[in-house]
Amino acid sequence: MKRIGALLLCGLLVFTVAMCGCTSDTAPETTAQPQTDTNTNTNTNTQTQSQTKPQILTLGAYEDLKGFEGKSLVFDTLMKYNEDFSPKANIIESWEVSGDKKTYTLHIKKGIKFTNGKEVNADVVKFSIEYWAPYRYCKYTKYLDTIEKVDDYTLKLKFKESYAPLLEELPRIYLTLPETVDDKGNIKEWIGTGPFILKEYQKDQKAVLVRNDDYWNKAEMPKIEKVIWKVIPDENARIMALKSGEIDAIGITEHYLSVPAQRIPELQKTPGLKVMIADKGTVETYSFNYKKGPLTDKKVRQAVAYAIDREGISKNLFNGIPQPTGHLLLPEFKNGPKNAKPYSYNPEKARQLLAEAGYKDTDGDGILDKDGKPLKLALVTGDRQMERDTAVYIQKNLKDLGIDVEIASLESKARKERAKKGDFDICRCHPWVAPPVRYLKWRCTDDGYDNYGCKFGVNDRVKELINIIYTGNDEEIKNAWNELWNIEYDFCPATGVYVRPRAFVFKDNVEGFRFDADVGYIDLSNVVIK
Amino acid sequence: MKNFILRRLFLAIPMAIAVSLISFSLLYFSPGNPAEIILEQKSPDSSPDENAIKEYEKKLGLDKPFYDLYVIWLSKALTGDFGVSLQNGEPVIDEFMARFPYTVMIMVGATTVYFVLGVVMGILSALNKDGIIDNIVRAYASLKMAIPSFWLALLLIWVFSVKLKIISAFGYNGLDSLILPSFALGLGMAGSLARVLRTCILEVMSSDYVLTARAKGLSNKVVVLKHVLKNAFLPVITLMGMKTAYLLGGAVIIESIFGWPGIGSYFIDIINAKDYPAVSGLVFIFGILFVLVNLIVDISYAILDPRVRYDKGV
Numbered sequence: 062m063k064r065i066g067a068l069l070l071c072g073l074l075v076f077t078v079a080m081c082g083c084t085s086d087t088a089p090e091t092t093a094q095p096q097t098d099t100n101t102n103t104n105t106n107t108q109t110q111s112q113t114k115p116q117i118l119t120l121g122a123y124e125d126l127k128g129f130e131g132k133s134l135v136f137d138t139l140m141k142y143n144e145d146f147s148p149k150a151n152i153i154e155s156w157e158v159s160g161d162k163k164t165y166t167l168h169i170k171k172g173i174k175f176t177n178g179k180e181v182n183a184d185v186v187k188f189s190i191e192y193w194a195p196y197r198y199c200k201y202t203k204y205l206d207t208i209e210k211v212d213d214y215t216l217k218l219k220f221k222e223s224y225a226p227l228l229e230e231l232p233r234i235y236l237t238l239p240e241t242v243d244d245k246g247n248i249k250e251w252i253g254t255g256p257f258i259l260k261e262y263q264k265d266q267k268a269v270l271v272r273n274d275d276y277w278n279k280a281e282m283p284k285i286e287k288v289i290w291k292v293i294p295d296e297n298a299r300i301m302a303l304k305s306g307e308i309d310a311i312g313i314t315e316h317y318l319s320v321p322a323q324r325i326p327e328l329q330k331t332p333g334l335k336v337m338i339a340d341k342g343t344v345e346t347y348s349f350n351y352k353k354g355p356l357t358d359k360k361v362r363q364a365v366a367y368a369i370d371r372e373g374i375s376k377n378l379f380n381g382i383p384q385p386t387g388h389l390l391l392p393e394f395k396n397g398p399k400n401a402k403p404y405s406y407n408p409e410k411a412r413q414l415l416a417e418a419g420y421k422d423t424d425g426d427g428i429l430d431k432d433g434k435p436l437k438l439a440l441v442t443g444d445r446q447m448e449r450d451t452a453v454y455i456q457k458n459l460k461d462l463g464i465d466v467e468i469a470s471l472e473s474k475a476r477k478e479r480a481k482k483g484d485f486d487i488c489r490c491h492p493w494v495a496p497p498v499r500y501l502k503w504r505c506t507d508d509g510y511d512n513y514g515c516k517f518g519v520n521d522r523v524k525e526l527i528n529i530i531y532t533g534n535d536e537e538i539k540n541a542w543n544e545l546w547n548i549e550y551d552f553c554p555a556t557g558v559y560v561r562p563r564a565f566v567f568k569d570n571v572e573g574f575r576f577d578a579d580v581g582y583i584d585l586s587n588v589v590i591k
Numbered sequence: 592m593k594n595f596i597l598r599r600l601f602l603a604i605p606m607a608i609a610v611s612l613i614s615f616s617l618l619y620f621s622p623g624n625p626a627e628i629i630l631e632q633k634s635p636d637s638s639p640d641e642n643a644i645k646e647y648e649k650k651l652g653l654d655k656p657f658y659d660l661y662v663i664w665l666s667k668a669l670t671g672d673f674g675v676s677l678q679n680g681e682p683v684i685d686e687f688m689a690r691f692p693y694t695v696m697i698m699v700g701a702t703t704v705y706f707v708l709g710v711v712m713g714i715l716s717a718l719n720k721d722g723i724i725d726n727i728v729r730a731y732a733s734l735k736m737a738i739p740s741f742w743l744a745l746l747l748i749w750v751f752s753v754k755l756k757i758i759s760a761f762g763y764n765g766l767d768s769l770i771l772p773s774f775a776l777g778l779g780m781a782g783s784l785a786r787v788l789r790t791c792i793l794e795v796m797s798s799d800y801v802l803t804a805r806a807k808g809l810s811n812k813v814v815v816l817k818h819v820l821k822n823a824f825l826p827v828i829t830l831m832g833m834k835t836a837y838l839l840g841g842a843v844i845i846e847s848i849f850g851w852p853g854i855g856s857y858f859i860d861i862i863n864a865k866d867y868p869a870v871s872g873l874v875f876i877f878g879i880l881f882v883l884v885n886l887i888v889d890i891s892y893a894i895l896d897p898r899v900r901y902d903k904g905v
Binding site: 121267305 | 621622623627628630632633639640643646647650651679680689690744745748749752753756759760761762763847848849850852856857865
């Protein structure tokens, strides 16, 4: 008996120690051909394949379906975005805008029904326009005077003053029935007009959606018959679930930001998996405290912007995956900084600017000083690995120039508190979004502090230009944007470092994925399982 | 004994109030605004302005001072109404009842693993003092305590789910999906239980009554099973009671890794969202539960050891 017990125990211990000695999965498989397919924003409109496999797609998700992206599978938005974030028709199939941009006539597509049979009409669209604005941070309700129902499929929106950005905000508005939502932005019943119907829901576990065979948009009718949304909060566990075959794709459900850049090369080499990386996205941006401290001097701000080795960060930290850029927003987007010159790595220029600003290393300690004060900056960033690594690299770049940098890597709420109080010199800030008009009234109206550092309303001219963008004609708007970017780039209240890599990973027997311009929208219209 | 039990039960309520006040205060005074956090969760690619935040605060009833907020919450909690979650408007008690059974499953599974393994290893180790088995068990206990449960969880997933593909690791798909989470949480604790039991058995085996039992000619099996184990188990019962809190903390991480829909992962969500009613409600409920668990431990003591009495003066 003792011997058997001893043998069992030994076996258990050997097994346990063997497991402890195993490394985690970083090495690629050696037998199969590695797949290094890095498609960049390929819109693969595959023809319908001979579909012998059940068309059931399992997505691994960080959070419950009833978060942000999940809605896009069940609910349509009133309009959509083109690739450059100009608006395009959806539920609202056409529109007219008065010359003074005070009146918008919206024409609603006929024949669309919710999955409970109720028809989409002007009343429902009016309700959606009024209800969702505060929860989708659309500013139009502040300027809206009346919404008039012209007939069952036509609405007339009248504004108190000219309001140019309406059509760029309507793609954020979900189409929902009044009785299916509460008064706090929560959806009580998931009844939509979208490509999928919520069939089964287990909170924080999984959700099962089936194709809406009556979906009104036949051109975008999914081939996938069923989507299983499986919640696996831990990112390493999600990657393992994909490798084990339990799920078909990861990264799609968190607007493509949940696959760590450091793991992308490993995943690209893993047999049976493919990685898609977007070639467009928002820019990792750092705000400068131009209201107090050493960075009140424009030359010092510009010097810091020139001192950052963006190529080096991308190549040495993240295997060259993020695209380096000194832009605040990629110029390709509508109203992006097409004529503004981005900051790029130029340490000589940075030294020259610092010298012009009066900084010298008078005591030979390697740190520049002026009037007896050393040039020391506080850099506040988040607590994710990518954010910390980037901050350390920037610290090194600035140290090479003689700028001492102290890094504070903080959890999100603590970081925001510090930013709001102005307790920073450099602060990781929220990037400019597309379409950029959304950013104006949020972070450009004044030069105060908010959760993300200093705002971009650096002078009165910016405020005048915002007014023109909201009220002017197309030519005036275009010129206003060009001038605004030039002001921002010259003033340098912030600088970009790299395009935040948006990526997702999926099994190689799944085809047809694409990035939508709207990162919160999951487009499965062309996805098939071979 | 009856008075003892009633006294302990009576003290459960003020204790639960005290911990809920502490958690409410810590959350209230920590950085962040719940209205802003919840609004941002609804649309992560933007941020609400000050007016939107203030309006949402009013909707959520958060525009009152700290004292009012807590007293209102407490007065309802004492009637069993723990309020609604700020995040989704669902009653806190419903959230608890939907999730707690899953956490209990992991805790029971982990307890079974660590109890069975720990007891077997502890007995074998004690009976083979300084032998090979004893050394192996002690080495295992040291090694296991150094390995965090989340790392072990990922390793188990990699071996059994990714490489061997013999078990599904993610989410609740029946009782077999309980195996990996239970081992991930229980294996580490088995080592410490084995060490404690080993020490207790060795202590008891050198007692006079055990020597007497041997001198009377009783077999080793009878001596160990009838006399030694019963007395050596008392500290183990205490340890298991204390481990309940550890299990809950460990369950938080394990649930996150295995996608298990328990209370642990929910706790992380509501703390991150500064959801005061939900956090305070859950802390209140758990406060009472822990008092009950410790009461059960103390009662077990009295059952196992007739010398232990909770009358006055003892």
